[in-house]
Amino acid sequence: MKDRSIFIVGSAGEGIQTVGDVVARALLRSGVSVFTSKEYESRIRGGNSSYRIRASGPNAPRHDADVILALNSTAAAHYQDTASSNCLVLGELSPGGEGIRVPFQALAKEQFSSLLYANSIAAGCLGAVLGISQELLADTLCERFSRLTEEVLRLNVDALALGYKHVLPSLDASSTIVLDSSSSAHSFISVHDAIALAAVAAGCRFMAAYPMSPATGIMTTFAKDPELGVFVEQAEDEIAAINMSLAASAAGARAMTATSGGGFALMTEGISLAGMTETPLVVVVAQRPGPATGLPTRTAQEDLNFAIHGGHGEFPRAVLAPSDPKDAIDAIYRAFDWAERFQTPVLVLSDQFLADSHFSVMDISIPQTPVPSGLADPSESGAYQRYALTEDGISPRLALGQSEHLVRIDSDEHTEEGHITEDLEFVRPAMVEKRLEKMRRLKREIPPPDDYRTDDAETVLISWGSSRGAVVEAVDRLRGMGQRVGSLHFTTVWPLPQLSLPAEVKYWTIEGNATGQFARLLQAEGDIQLVGKIERYDGMPIDAASILAELAGDHSEVDA
């Protein structure tokens, strides 16, 4: 059997992450590919949250579950509507709920005199249902908790065995799940893991940032792994974060920062400063639903307009929105490269869904060499001028302190030398033109959107950023039903490439906001007639089922 969706549900702090991680890794070690995602409330303890594993299916979310493992009965009741037909519910059942009842906590207390072992019992139960060998499960658990003492580890293995054996008699042929497996190794990686590693490989050496969900993980990766050589500082606010990073870049250190929408609001003056001072800077904006504090732990694609327009005045920039780890590595390399060569800010949009999802990816690789330095050779300069007017708008860039050539970087409108100017007749228009010429040159490098099965398509789904997996799955499912559907997916969302789209095709846009931000952008930049817009703004990721439902004019699945 293929494509199984497993939800591990409970309250925050109860251990769904632990159970989920052990089971997901054990599945991978069984040769089964998994895609995991998380949805949770903005709190440390309590509430309802879920760790979702999609086994031997595509790297895309599913809104319904074939197996629900409930760590408490409140969660079992909360998530019962997500059950697919023939869903197996396991664990602490809701009052009157059907399924295999396993009292994890009672068993833990009875057998181990401690509630701490409930999660290992749960992992054992779920592993048995999924047909993972007990030995492999135990081995994975020991690997995951290698920091524990041998005694505690042994007790956890015993607890796991207890859960495993407890549930086995309740399983019959119809309730045991057999998953597709292969002998290939998968990398189990999140988009934010990929962003951090790719940034280091691209040459990033400096990051100042302020913690904000869902962007914090990138900074944490650098902080916990000093060998990566990134100077990382938790700034007092996002304003300090971007000014530190930008100035470090001006002094020759390849730099980035990361935040979410609210933090980006504080950074916008700094984005404008990067534009004016022509300083390379990569800024990751991990989106969550707004406005204001919004839904801090949920997902959205609401900050597209903000990323494109945030910052006063007119200056060049690019905005990239990767969809998966491989795409993120490409996007980060491209972002640092464009930032270096066009001496301007480049934004990378991610979101909570991407931050908290792990993908099974084969053959993932990161380039062995950093992005080439955009710094000029000081020996080639005569009298140096930081903002020398050139045909392509790009001035040879020296870093502060790179040589005896004095570098003057100025946020005021400036002369070629970098001094304040009020010359409105020549210098101001020339500097405006210089900056905008860089945008024209940048636009020539924009790759076309990713084209999936559009050759004979009558309907084309247009999407951007994190929704690619869901859109591709929707296309495949519609094709399977005999419909001629394809998709165009954009990773570079600003500037847009020149598009020539056949007029006779029915175009739909799909995005995670309520106002069709990308749809409007497309219509403003090119001649395109849309037959419809699919917009999701409930805080959950776009999934194939909701796309199919919307296309069919049935909204029930979206509301589920």
Add this chain to the structure above:
Amino acid sequence: MIPIEQYRTTAENQWCPGCPNFGIQTALKRALGSLNLAPHQVCLVSGIGQAAKTPHYIAAHVFNGLHGRAIPAAIGIQIANPDLKTIVTSGDGCIFGEGGNHLLHAFRRNPDITVIVHDNQIYALTKGQGSPTTRRGEKTRMQFDGVAIDPSQMLATAIVHDCTFVARGYAGDLEGLTELLKRAIEHRGFSLIDVIQPCITWGNHPVAWYKERATPIPTDHDPTHRDRAIALALEAPDSFPIGVLYEKPAREVFGETYRQKVGDGPIFKLPPLAPSIIQSRLKAMQIHPAPRVGA
């Protein structure tokens, strides 16, 4: 000793004729010259305001950024290139007002930078509004009935935070200010020097008023004595004891731990990271299927 002519630039000066900013500028050039810091060894950082134009008038590397943001910018530059002497030169509105939060956290970090505050107790470039250091009750072109809130006490705050070098200078005392600036620049760690500066255009007091109140700190003051240093700092805004209020040598300088790992010099000169480090992190994320054992 580098002659001060070598710090001349071609930028057109935009200060009011006779502004005490000229005194601060000259003192800074003299201090740099006597410390043998050539223009390319220095990075002057500022925000926005009349004082923040100083970097354009002294030959050095320049980062003239955003209002209030000179300190985080200077920290970024200092970490990226510790070979540069990074000096912030900006006004009281920029450093104490718009950038106050950054100053507070700079005390905690102790970066190896010098911050010179041109403290004229007024917003001059925006034409005469009260600043964080304007005395209570003084009338301005915004506070028409007089400033209704108390002035900030950032030097005392600096000392409370154990800022490693805290001094007060007077723009009209060229020689004394030059010496103070030299000590501030030579200090390893964060040095804050508040320079009392009459505003000859918008100020409420004549130069003589300042001169009377800018008196040297008594010679028996012990700058390692925190409580006495705070008491001296708190004499402002009624009087301005001039000299080093507080000095504390031994404290870890921001970025030291990082430097112990990656070595000295500008970050752009560091060797690239060994690709094997990235590959090993990627490899750690790879999960190989184990031989399947039946359940």
